[in-house]
Amino acid sequence: MRRILVIGIGTGNPAHVTMEAVEALNQAQVFFIPRKGPQKETLAHVREDICKRYIRHDAYRFVDVDIPARAPNPSDYTATVADWHARIEEAYAGAFLRELAEDGCGAMLVWGDPAFYDSTLRILDRMQARGSVMFEHEVIAGISxxxxxxxxxxxxxxxxxxxxxxxxxxxxxxxxxxxxxxxxxxxxxxxxxxxxxxxxxxxxxxxxxxxxxxxxxxxxxxxxxxxxxxxxxxxxxxxxxxxxxxxxxxxxxxxxxxxx
Known part of the structure; x- marks a missing residue:
């Protein structure tokens, strides 16, 4: 079964990546990098730089995942977020199916810690509930x-x-x-x-x-x-x-x- 590591990477300083996170980075073969438009390319580059700094082998690769924008100033906030999450789920599910072997290990690098106002875990829960992709996942805490x-x-x-x-x-x-x-x-x-x-x-x-x-x-x-x-x-x-x-x-x- 596919395995997904959800790794908290801290707030942008590579020195804040924990030893547990370093070990997790070295287990993954595919890193799913969210792309949120040209203005936020720095965030993608930081994720890639952290991998290059801490991974002790070269048997890994990056896969870009285009993240759709959320509708601004919604009249129904909850419904708008639910629709947005559904579109993000679809993007990641497609990437998992295309890019990760059924017995492969992939990683999602979360800014800060996945527990604080981040939707990654909810989106993975939705994906599992819908059965669009079969996988198991682990969470590695980060400095928030x-x-x-x-x-x-x-x-x-x-x-x-x-x-x-x-x-x-x-x-x-x-x-x-x-x-x-x-x-x-x-x-x-x-x-x-x-x-x-x-x-x-x-x-x-x-x-x-x-x-x-x-x-x-x-x-x-x-x-x-x-x-x-x-x-x-x-x-x-x-x-x-x-x-x-x-x-x-x-x-x-x-x-x-x-x-x-």
Whole structure:
């Protein structure tokens, strides 16, 4: 039976690839590389460079998989994502059937870690449920942008005994959750942090975490929101793409005037 390794590769720095991931890389014969258009070719090149750095043999090859774009600003978000996932599933299923022998081992290299707001595992589950391709799969964890954000800012994500909410920019549109203290926000292409009430909040923001292009900012949200938006747009224009993440946290009472 075909075997698929879903390998978390970290946030773009080859040094963040784990030893478990290196061993997994050396088991695969075919690497399915997602292609998301010319603006995001860097992401494909990073995946290929990681393979070339860590694989100890030359009996492997890359197979490009063209990833369809999701419809922008959908009126029905859930239905739009379901349709998008179906089209991605079709692309990967075709590639598995064409390019991977029935007893072969293939790999999908996932940015960060497959557990955090990534659809790879859901798409594989759909594929297995439909029976379009028979395979078994394993998951190898990677260093996530969530971990990297905390490490680069030298902080713990949670305050003592308190939870952390992990969410998306779309979910933040209604404002900072009333019952939350610390909120990590991913997939915010609309800079939602600049549209909510900033009073009493601080932000730890990072882009291109772990890469040479890395940018970090921290301070009161009301003072930094506009600066982050400007820096983000300039970086996206310069590189053609951007991946960023941030932590919003309530400033404790009596500390609103502290130096940042």
């Amino acid at each position: 942008s969530v971990q990297m954000l905390a490490a680069r800012h030298r902080i713990a994500l949670n305050r003592i005994g308190e939870p952390v909410l992990l969410t998306t920019g779309r979910k933040l549109r209604d404002g900072f959750p009333a019952d939350a203290d610390s909120v990590v926000v991913m997939l915010d292409g609309e800079q939602t942090f600049s549209r909510i009430d900033p009073q009493g909040l601080e932000i730890y923001w990072g882009a291109y975490l772990g890469m040479e292009e890395e940018i970090l900012m921290h301070g009161p949200l009301d003072l930094l929101a506009a600066r982050i938006c400007t820096a983000r747009e300039e970086a996206r224009r310069r590189h053609g793409w951007i991946m960023d993440i941030y932590l919003l946290r309530r400033i404790p009472a009596g500390m609103a005037d502290r130096a940042f």
